[in-house]
Amino acid sequence: MDRRSRLQAARLYLVTPAIAPDRLHAALAAGVDIVQLRIKTPEGDDELLREAAIVRDACAAAGALFVLNDRPDLVRACGADGVHVGQDDLAIAAARALVGPDRIVGLSTHSPAxxxxxxxxxxxxxYIGVGPVHATPTKPGRAAVGLDLVTDAAARATLPFFAIGGVDSATVAAVRAAGATRVAVVRAVTEAADPAATVRELRAALGEEARVGIA
Known part of the structure; x- marks a missing residue:
């Protein structure tokens, strides 16, 4: 499948800083569909490129998409499938111009407007990220939008949307009930004692089967 077809089929999106390869492979094998590498304070582009190579190769082996956070200028060098930007990052038109027409561009959204x-x-x-649903330390200073925005997105969005922000095994059922069929997670997996088990729980809560033995 091409990138956009794989995006349409995606249900579970992992946003992560640098991560141990064994944990990443475990999460991918259990059913993560997209991985976004989010390193906000790298020691320089060389560090980012090194970490990106690890994530790129793991995603390629698992058939998952690899997205780079906030650096459309490095997407091609990293071999990423696309970029994700926030409302205060580079403008969407500029990001699209840098990554080209065949790669995917995601955008964080925090309001109906x-x-x-x-x-x-x-x-x-x-695609869009919708949140943060709950307050989260990964977005300091960003007020939670609650489940109402998830319901609003389910009613108005024609683009694929991922509910994000404090989504974990305890909250994912309510997020799904609010209308989300796709979620993005951070600490729920990156800080999990058993990333694969957590991924299986999240996919089950979304009504999706886990993958076994892909990575």
Missing amino acids: QIDAAHAADGRVD
């Missing part, structure tokens, strides 16, 4: 704007971006946005 931002969801609408993403849809009006002339095909430059491929």
